Amino acid sequence: MLVLKVLLLLLYCVGNIGCSTVPDNTTDMLSLLGFKEAITNDPLGVLSSWNKSIHFCSWKGVWCSPKHPGRVTALNLAGQGLSGTIAASVGNLTSVRSVDLSSNNFSGQIPHLANLQKMQVLNLSFNTLDGIIPDTLTNCSNMRKLDLYTNLLEGAIPPPIGRLRNLVYIDLSRNNLTGIIPASLKNISLLETIYLQRNQLEGSIPDELGQFSNISLMALGANRLSGNIPASLFNLSSLQVLELRANLLGGTLPTNMGDHLTNLRELYMGHNMLEGHIPASLSNASMLEYIVLQSNNFTGRIPTSLGKLSRLSKLDLQLNMLEANDTEGWKFLDALTNCTALEVLALTANQLQGVIPNSIGFLPSTLQYLILGGNTLSGIIPPSIGNLSGLILLALDENSLAGTIDQLIGNLKNLQYLHLEENNFAGTIPPTIGNLTELYLMKNDFIGSIPSTVGNLTRLSWLYLGKNKLQGLIPTSLGNLKQLTRLDLSDNNLQYNMP
Template sequence: MLIPLLLLFYGVGNISGSTLPDNSTDMLSLLGFKEAITNDPSGVLSNWNTSIHLCSWNGVWCSPKHPGRVTALNLAGQGLSGTISSSVGNLTFVRTLDLSNNNFSGQMPHLANLQKMQVLNLSFNTLDGIIPNTLTNCSNMRKLDLYTNLLEGAIPPPIGRLRNLVYIDLSRNNLTGIIPASLKNISLLETIYLQRNQLEGSIPDELGQFSNISLMALGANRLSGNIPASLFNLSSLRILELRANLLGGILPSNMGNHLTNLQHLFMGQNMFKGHVPASLGNASMLETIVLQSNNFTGRIPTSLGKLSNLYKLDLELNMLEAKDTEGWKFLDALTNCTALEVLALAENQLQGVIPNSIGSLSNTLRYLVLGGNELSGIVPSCIGNLSGLIQLSLDVNKLTGSISPWIGNLKYLEYLNLGKNRFTGPIPYSIGSLTRLTELYLEKNAFEGHIPPSLGNPPLLLKLDLTYNNLQGTIPWEISNLRQLVYLKLTSNKLTGNIPNALDRCQNLVTIQMDQNFLTGTIPISLGNLKGLSVLNLSHNILSGTIPAVLGDLPLLSKLDLSYNNLQGEIPRIELFRTSVYLEGNRGLCGGVMDLHMPSCPQVSHRKERKSNLTRLLIPIVGFLSLTVLICLIYLVKKTPRRTYLSLLSFGKQFPRVSYKDIAQATGNFSQSNLIGRGSYGSVYKAKLTPVKIQVAIKVFDLEMRWADKSFVSECEILRSIRHRNLLPILTACSTIDYSGNDFKALIYEYMPNGNLDMWLHKKNTAVASKCLSLSQRVNIAVDIANALSYLHHECERSIIHCDLKPMNILLDSDMNAYLGDFGISSLVLESKFASLGHSCPNSLIGLKGTIGYIAPEYAECGNASTYGDVYGFGIVLLEMLTGKRPTDPMFENELNIVNFMEKNFPEQIPHIIDAQLQEECKGFNQERIGQENRFYKCLLSVVQVALSCTHPIPRERMDIREIAIKLQAIRTSYAEATKRDDMLRRRELQCTIELV
């Protein structure tokens, strides 16, 4: 009865507060707080005035026992900006002060007078300066949360005075110095978060004196030295997170004996050495062990098999050994871990034959990663018992023998990598039954026999790599059933017969590599239907006939290699501006553009009489034309300042020549009304060019800008050699002089009617102000750009680094397909590889030509431009797409950035901090299904995970863009399937309702 009565009085205090006696001190304090607010977007403080009793003000709670005295001020998540006035320090009755999730800046106020305060939450703001020592006077404090601010300096040494603290979170700041030993005085402490700061020194031995501690997170600092032995006596500890520090030494052999409640252990990315302690097996509650990226040696302890709750064991990137039966006994022991889902042992020194006991691991196992070891012998067929596997990686080992049909038992397998081993025998027919497979890597083995037709069955297969084997026979036509296929790689086998005519059914194909085989017949004309094809390599075969003219019309083709075949006839028109072409070794070919250096095709002979008559006819005509040309040339020379010249670049016949006059007329003499954007080196105009006869976007270079002329030339060089369905299509170029005789350079692209992604995310354009991007559309855009980057990084003859990933460089067509544009900086990066700039970091100048907020952190430290930098920029773009916030938003300053902001909120708070449009969409889904089963929520978190994996501070820890593209495609497919499934369920429910009525 007591709680309901208190709630009744509490409600009365808020509803009829106007009848309560006033307290001028608290009212003046709150009004002083309001005066320091510079922005109140939600109007939460609109009723804070003297005409209404303060106990009825929004966010204010008063005491039933002491009418008119404020006991709680809660304005969390209101978007308030300004500083926190020191007047709040006069609210002496306050017990809870929660101003989290706002945009407060400036320093923390002095709150020493708030002796009754139990909860202080200022997290998710941009407060700077130091944590005041006077805060330690709040002796009744139970929760202190300053997470994600810009606080600096040391943790106050007298923090131990807060003896009633149960929860403290100072993570994601810029705190320096050491961890105070006085923390030992807080005997009630249960949770301590100090990670993501710049704390140094060793972990104090005194931290081992907490008797109630449940969670200790000290990761991502600069802590060094050994872990004090006292920490391993904390029997109440459930989570210990120490990863990404400089900790080292040998872990004590008895470390697990007293950690009786430990559930999650994170100590990866340190410098620990010695053995993995066998005593971890005594920490019976352990669910997660992550010790990757250390220097552990010796055997994996068998005692880990006693952990019945073990869910994840990650020991990758160490020097752990298994050289004999004794060394492999850990695998026998792990068969007792019935909850095991992740076993990651890649990049160690595991040797010999995989024991049969691997087939007795838990049927809950989802990820088995053993690549990069020295495994040999035959893979035991009992591995087929692991029917729940999603990923199986055995690549880069010395495995031999054939793959038994057991592989067909792994019905849930999505990723299978057996590449770079010594497998022999046929490819099992049963692989075709893996209907969820998205990636299949069998390259660099010794597989023989025919390619099984069943490989055409997996409907989601994106990548098929069978290169460098001994496969024979024909390419099965069933491969054309792989409608989602992106990469088909069959290089260096012994394949014969014709190329399947129906291959054009695989409309997503980007790369076809069938070189170094014995293929015969002609090149199918149907390949001309693959409009997304970028790389076609059919070299070193026995193909005959002519080159289909349709190959010259493929809009995205960047590499065509037909060398060393028996092709003959005239070479069709192929634009060398777009495509790198290799045709050598075909003696019967002739003609083509001069750059191919092919012999001219033989002309039909004429009778001498006709030749003589023709000669007599041509002599006067040629003479007349020569005289006319001479007169025209003299006239043009005299009129040069007032005339324009055609493009000086040779684009070939397919690319129309455009003059300065054409461009000036089409843009209304470069009218502001046609200006649609400005870039690093010039302006972009919308126009309708007569020679092109479609609406175009014209990028006019400002040649007074440094590097602009080189950017133009280099961008042309790049665009000449690349072509992909998600790269902005170029139509032609112009290099001439204007009416004043000044140099003029421009590139002409297809016009994108939906503008750029930045306009959609930040709604500056009135045309899109009323439109919203759904989550599905955002994922589609992400997939398109990931595919474009994957092509630039891995499918071009020479890797191309974009260097300026940002929403303004992502263009959208009428169907909301995304295109990556602006290669000005990319081209400079390519040039910098050959230029001598006399600088110790030749690429650093270029790298910093990117856009602030999207530049990878290593570029600021004189790091060379790399594909890792593009991946980082892509991750930032993903986060911006989800939050609607630019990385340069005012809330992101100093150490606070969009990356660590998302990391802290992941996963629980993500739905609350995403873009307002997505929140509205999310509300609709929440009405259908709550929690983890919400397809919107699952898709959202999956994309955030990808984005965070792209923005790791260590470049080599970031995902490869190929893996990113595949993951995003899988997320899109899963979301679409879930949507379709839910729609069907709703229709059934509606039908049942109608029938009942």
């Protein structure tokens, strides 16, 4: 009978940390066993050591305090393939400082962890947890890192989230969170990193987010945020990455936008409804490496001041209404020759008009992707473009360009992707065309036969030659293209020689 009473007492204390007759180390052991009980699949056998033949401080994934023997200070079972729910008994590990259960298959809801006053790290990312983020989690006042990335969480971000005043890192991205971004976040003055992207958050971006003095990364993209971008965000001098893409943000950018962003390296505002001119002051953010503003409603000229950005690697302004229809409008190309780290220049689907200036060939040799499709460019491709020996992708599709392409292809030895479709190119397809992976020449005026040397392009996966004036036999060498998955030779005068 005495043994039965002791067992009942121990079971009672799994859910009652206030049971003073049970030593702390016993409470932690029982809490861990309660956690194990909720596991339905342990494919790697990580919990096989969790039995009474071994002291629980030696169980795999468990760390105990040397100062306070028998008290669990860390539980780390990341990436073990565990399935089941997270037992409520975890909330009784009152000395724990770090809980990392990331990259498993936990489901169900996040248990109440309000008693874990010493916890500094909670990482439950890459699971399938659902339900809401408990308000009680905001009682963990010593929390420095909260990572719930990639789950199925829903509901609002807890309004009292600002109680976590010691938080440095928070990642709630890739969930199904709704509602607004709480203004109480402003109280977390130590915050350095905030990820909220890929949820269903709506409303405006709180002006209070511009009060962070230590913030280095702010990612709010792929939500339903609307309204103007608060001017206060552009005063965050510590900010290195600002990611606001794929929202419903509108309005214009302030003319002094770049004046205080002295540490900004990456700027992502694509797929919004921003309008007006791109501020020339953006060049004052002298550390910028990535500028991605595609799919907005920007108008006017591309600022020549961007040429001051010596670190600029990617400039993506596709799908806007930016203009270049005279010498002044094309001066941005001259300016970009100073951007000696430039690798990507993407200007598809704007209002670039007329002949491509010869200065395009004096862009940095680092350039790998040149994307100018979907404009109203005319004339021939300047021979100087052959100077861009580092090009991997050249896209000039959907323009009104003419002339031949013999010299163009011959000089671009590293070219893998060539998009010249829907132009007025003529002449023959040159016999030497590098080692392309994709070749798009359809809807032009090419004549002659398909060179048999096309069969030597061992990496070629897409070959589009339809809607030209090609004639003669289809070369049997095309049968050598083992990587070919897409082939279009339609609407020509080609013949096939049956064996």
